[in-house]
Amino acid sequence: MTKFDFEKAMERLEQIIDNLESGNLSLDESIKVFEEGVELSKKCYEKLSKAELKVKQLIKTDSGEFELGLFSEENQ
Numbered sequence: 001m002t003k004f005d006f007e008k009a010m011e012r013l014e015q016i017i018d019n020l021e022s023g024n025l026s027l028d029e030s031i032k033v034f035e036e037g038v039e040l041s042k043k044c045y046e047k048l049s050k051a052e053l054k055v056k057q058l059i060k061t062d063s064g065e066f067e068l069g070l071f072s073e074e075n076q
Contacts, residue, residue, distance in 0.1 A: 006047050009040045016040075 016037040019025055025033060059069035 004043055004047060006044060009044050013037055013040050013044070 016033050019033055020030060020037075056068055059067055061067055
């Protein structure tokens with residue numbers, strides 16, 4: 001299994017959008033490229049969601065309760 005490259009996937013999504021907007025593809029080609037774009041967008045969304053979880057942490061408030069906050073150096 002190869003490692004998912006977010007940046008390359010985003011570049012490919014931009015190419016797909018350009019191709020679809022150009023109107024130069026046949027209907028079958030458009031459907032195939034569109035399906036590829038949907039799959040890439042799902043993978044990118046999953047990657048972003050996982051990255052967001054990695055930078056979140058529980059932060060203790062002044063009242064002693066915990067809340068979910070974004071990771072920062074000053075919270076350590």
